[in-house]
Amino acid sequence: MEETPNKVLVITPHPDDADFWCSGTVAKWLGDGATVRYVLCTDGGKGTTDPNISSADLSKIREQEQADAVEALGVQELVLLHHPDGSLEDSDVFRRELVRQIRQVQPDVVLCPEPYRKNLAWHRDHRIAGQVALDAVFPCARDHLHFVELWRDEGLEPHKTPTILFWGTENADTKIDISGSLEIKFKAVAAHKSQMEGRNPKEIEDYVRQRAKVEEGGSGMEYIEEFRKVTFRV
Numbered sequence: 001m002e003e004t005p006n007k008v009l010v011i012t013p014h015p016d017d018a019d020f021w022c023s024g025t026v027a028k029w030l031g032d033g034a035t036v037r038y039v040l041c042t043d044g045g046k047g048t049t050d051p052n053i054s055s056a057d058l059s060k061i062r063e064q065e066q067a068d069a070v071e072a073l074g075v076q077e078l079v080l081l082h083h084p085d086g087s088l089e090d091s092d093v094f095r096r097e098l099v100r101q102i103r104q105v106q107p108d109v110v111l112c113p114e115p116y117r118k119n120l121a122w123h124r125d126h127r128i129a130g131q132v133a134l135d136a137v138f139p140c141a142r143d144h145l146h147f148v149e150l151w152r153d154e155g156l157e158p159h160k161t162p163t164i165l166f167w168g169t170e171n172a173d174t175k176i177d178i179s180g181s182l183e184i185k186f187k188a189v190a191a192h193k194s195q196m197e198g199r200n201p202k203e204i205e206d207y208v209r210q211r212a213k214v215e216e217g218g219s220g221m222e223y224i225e226e227f228r229k230v231t232f233r234v
């Protein structure tokens, strides 16, 4: 991605996924004037080892932490879909929700998880969110007769998204330089306090920095996020 997109849609299965995988890119593009909407698909109410917390209490904490991360980044819009953690399905219900988001935002790029990881374990919500996002972009958001009620009753025009960037991929082909936005990424990741397992801010910074560091020279980039890019004719 050499040019900054104007409109960006981020589809994140759980609180923290997007901030961990792509918030450096998001912060960089925001700094260049992009408009960004985050869509949080689930409530994050299952991922804990604490025997004393309920799913309802945990999801309140997790959704608030996502709101805090969005604020740290300066993302303009956060939409919560409130699906129970672990329960995303490749269904018309979920697909319609994502088509609605795409038609509302009319994005230049959608960021979401890689659906087709083979050899690395991947949460079912990641797999399914990526798959449904892909199908929502093409063909469903493109053709008005898919979920015709969105067009007829909500006045949402079809949209052709030119690019999807999948994070968490085994087949990265796109590197984005986040050296200038790494400090903001620290804050976005650190906002997910309940998922940090007691790590202090310095440990979080070291972890994020280590993950983003380019090991071998040549590209001229110091810190990156990596994606698999899929393009569509528009």
Ligand SMILES: [Zn+2]
Pocket (backbone or CB within 6 Å): 013, 014, 017, 123, 126
């Ligand atoms: Zn996740």
